[in-house]
Amino acid sequence: xxxxxxxxxxxxPVRRLLPxxxxxxxxxxxxxxxxxxxxxxxxxxxxLGDQATAPxxxxxxxxxxxxxxxxxxxxxxxxxxxxxxxxxxxAFGVAGGLSQSVLRNPLASPDVLGISAGASVAVVxxxxxxxxxxxxxxxPIPVAALAGGLAAAGLIALLARDGAxxxxxxxxxxxxxxxxxxxxxxxLLTRIDxxxxxxxAAWLTGSLNARGWGEATPVLVGLAVLLPAALVLxxxxxxxxxxxxxxxxWGVRPGRARAxxxxxxxxxxxxxxxxxxxxxxxxxxxxxxxxxxxGVPDIPPVLAGAAGAVLxxxxxxxARTALPAQLPVGVLTGLVGAPYLLYLLQRRRSTRGxx
Amino acid sequence: MPITxxxxxxxxxxxxxxxxxxxxxxxxxxxxxPDQQVTVVVGPNACGKSTLLRGLARLVPTTGGSxxxxxxxxxxxxxxEVARVLGMLPQSPVPPEGITVRDLVSRGRHPHQSWWHQWxxxxxxxxxxxxxxxxxxELAARDVDELSGGQRQRAWIAMAVAQETDLLLLDEPTTxxxxxxxxxxxxxxxxxxxxxxxxxxxxxxDLNLACRYAHHIVAMRDGEIVAEGPPGEVVTPxxxxxxxxxxxxxLTDPRTGTPVIVPHRTVQx
Numbered sequence: 001x002x003x004x005x006x007x008x009x010x011x012x013p014v015r016r017l018l019p020x021x022x023x024x025x026x027x028x029x030x031x032x033x034x035x036x037x038x039x040x041x042x043x044x045x046x047x048l049g050d051q052a053t054a055p056x057x058x059x060x061x062x063x064x065x066x067x068x069x070x071x072x073x074x075x076x077x078x079x080x081x082x083x084x085x086x087x088x089x090x091a092f093g094v095a096g097g098l099s100q101s102v103l104r105n106p107l108a109s110p111d112v113l114g115i116s117a118g119a120s121v122a123v124v125x126x127x128x129x130x131x132x133x134x135x136x137x138x139x140p141i142p143v144a145a146l147a148g149g150l151a152a153a154g155l156i157a158l159l160a161r162d163g164a165x166x167x168x169x170x171x172x173x174x175x176x177x178x179x180x181x182x183x184x185x186x187x188l189l190t191r192i193d194x195x196x197x198x199x200x201a202a203w204l205t206g207s208l209n210a211r212g213w214g215e216a217t218p219v220l221v222g223l224a225v226l227l228p229a230a231l232v233l234x235x236x237x238x239x240x241x242x243x244x245x246x247x248x249x250w251g252v253r254p255g256r257a258r259a260x261x262x263x264x265x266x267x268x269x270x271x272x273x274x275x276x277x278x279x280x281x282x283x284x285x286x287x288x289x290x291x292x293x294x295g296v297p298d299i300p301p302v303l304a305g306a307a308g309a310v311l312x313x314x315x316x317x318x319a320r321t322a323l324p325a326q327l328p329v330g331v332l333t334g335l336v337g338a339p340y341l342l343y344l345l346q347r348r349r350s351t352r353g354x355x
Numbered sequence: 356m357p358i359t360x361x362x363x364x365x366x367x368x369x370x371x372x373x374x375x376x377x378x379x380x381x382x383x384x385x386x387x388x389p390d391q392q393v394t395v396v397v398g399p400n401a402c403g404k405s406t407l408l409r410g411l412a413r414l415v416p417t418t419g420g421s422x423x424x425x426x427x428x429x430x431x432x433x434x435x436e437v438a439r440v441l442g443m444l445p446q447s448p449v450p451p452e453g454i455t456v457r458d459l460v461s462r463g464r465h466p467h468q469s470w471w472h473q474w475x476x477x478x479x480x481x482x483x484x485x486x487x488x489x490x491x492x493e494l495a496a497r498d499v500d501e502l503s504g505g506q507r508q509r510a511w512i513a514m515a516v517a518q519e520t521d522l523l524l525l526d527e528p529t530t531x532x533x534x535x536x537x538x539x540x541x542x543x544x545x546x547x548x549x550x551x552x553x554x555x556x557x558x559x560x561d562l563n564l565a566c567r568y569a570h571h572i573v574a575m576r577d578g579e580i581v582a583e584g585p586p587g588e589v590v591t592p593x594x595x596x597x598x599x600x601x602x603x604x605x606l607t608d609p610r611t612g613t614p615v616i617v618p619h620r621t622v623q624x
Contacts, residue, residue: 238462239465242450243448245409245414245445246448249442250466251434251439251465253434295453296453296458
């Protein structure tokens with residue numbers, strides 16, 4: 001704060017009573033709050049299971065002490081799953097927040113646009129090659145998902161290029177592409193070995209069952225690289241809330257900036273899909289929750305990631321512990337997300353630039 | 356700031372051709388924008404005046420000739436560097452939903468910042484100064500959505516002012532405003548030129564307001580400049596017939612000495 005403003009505050013007592021112009025202060029508070037919620041939910045998720053673990057015993061078990069079966073349950077069963085849920089949720093959340101803000105549309109998330117469907121069809125394609133007598137696992141699953149997601153994004157950009165990547169057109173193209181890719185996935189499922197088809201179908205609903213460090217690692221690496229990249233571009237991301245002519249007047253090349261941020265979003269969504277399948281609606285909902293919690297016109301990426309992580313972890317923990325049968329997490333997020341999508345559709349009357 | 360040579364305007368168009376796709380809108384146009392003056396571009400609809408302004412702001416690429424800023428082709432200079440010297444406000448921009456006036460105005464600091472230098476004292480001063488200069492300080496905490504048309508336009512101009520550029524290009528800053536708000540906005544622009552020595556180029560539809568606030572008028576038709584100079588010299592019945600196809604009487608405003616146009620009828624040519 002400058003000396004001038006400080007004297008200004010001192011000479012004008014009314015100014016001190018007015019709400020202070022620190023719009024980003026609320027974002028910082030929201031991020032800290034979200035991290036606290038994340039910690040609480042994680043502790044809860046680590047404690048719950050076939051046999052609940054008390055906090056003291058959990059702390060012991062995490063450090064490798066205590067009864068062997070508790071240590072096993074915490075270390076080998078719950079911890080990898082919790083980490084995976086957090087990583088997948090965060091990746092979907094950041095991806096959704098970025099694409100919604102860059103395309104200035106609350107519906108423009110990777111799941112709606114067919115990015116997850118592109119990653120899915122590539123993954124099922126790799127399984128199908130193995131199942132139909134070709135080499136098993138010709139490409140690692142995360143690599144296939146990345147390629148599929150990026151290919152779908154490229155196709156959307158190509159088909160929607162006249163719409164300048166914004167507005168309704170890109171949504172319509174994305175929804176059409178999503179439907180086509182899902183149909184292709186279904187077709188592949190009918191062609192392949194029953195066992196592989198069943199495994200793929202479970203994965204396609206979005207599930208964390210029987211998954212762990214192996215699946216979490218690529219997502220964590222992706223987050224470690226791409227989240228900092230998104231933060232470096234955060235200022236540009238906020239600038240893209242405005243029309244291209246305004247943005248260009250500030251010395252930003254809107255096309256380039258948008259492409260860079262969208263590639264980050266696509267890669268994160270594809271990696272998350274490779275680990276847990278296309279978990280429904282997480283990417284769509286997380287960014288919107290973040291925007292409302294922060295009370296800013298843009299979507300802070302870290303907050304969107306935290307919202308996604310909380311959503312997936314809570315949904316998976318409920319699916320794992322509170323329900324009579326172990327449901328895939330995607331069923332639960334779908335149950336929460338679908339009404340929210342309807343609410344967004346119903347509320348959105350104008351085509352105003354809002355992420 | 357002393358002007359070193361009268362012939363070298365900071366912003367110049369040198370035989371520029373501008374268009375969109377195959378359609379050429381402005382053809383081989385040359386213009387020296389007078390430094391530290393208010394230049395107003397006028398002309399009938401679709402004469403290319405907005406395109407010229409956007410070309411001067413490097414928002415439309417030239418297909419021939421070049422726009423020169425301080426003697427260098429604007430398209431070859433780093434766009435951030437240009438943004439610290441030249442600001443552009445498009446016609447009726449749409450603010451993002453839920454943005455406050457202060458947030459909007461602070462966005463003008465974008466070209467002065469980077470990710471390792473997010474916000475400094477200079478930025479705070481520039482934003483506070485812009486809010487004060489445009490009379491939007493008391494609106495700072497409000498949502499841009501809640502403002503009246505005139506207030507909103509002043510907030511956008513405040514954003515451009517906070518950018519602290521020597522040159523300011525405004526595309527029809529008075530669109531959709533009633534008479535009082537039009538005057539408010541143009542008085543504000545005149546004050547920015549007078550008190551802050553900013554060079555202003557704007558496109559206006561209202562010829563009478565153009566005559567009153569311009570030092571230099573540029574009259575365009577079909578992508579070319581028909582006449583340019585001080586309003587008192589340029590605006591004549593012949594020019595109005597040639598440029599606007601309108602028969603008119605020209606009076607002199609007894610208070611300001613600037614021309615006042617009284618249109619009679621359109622003429623077919």
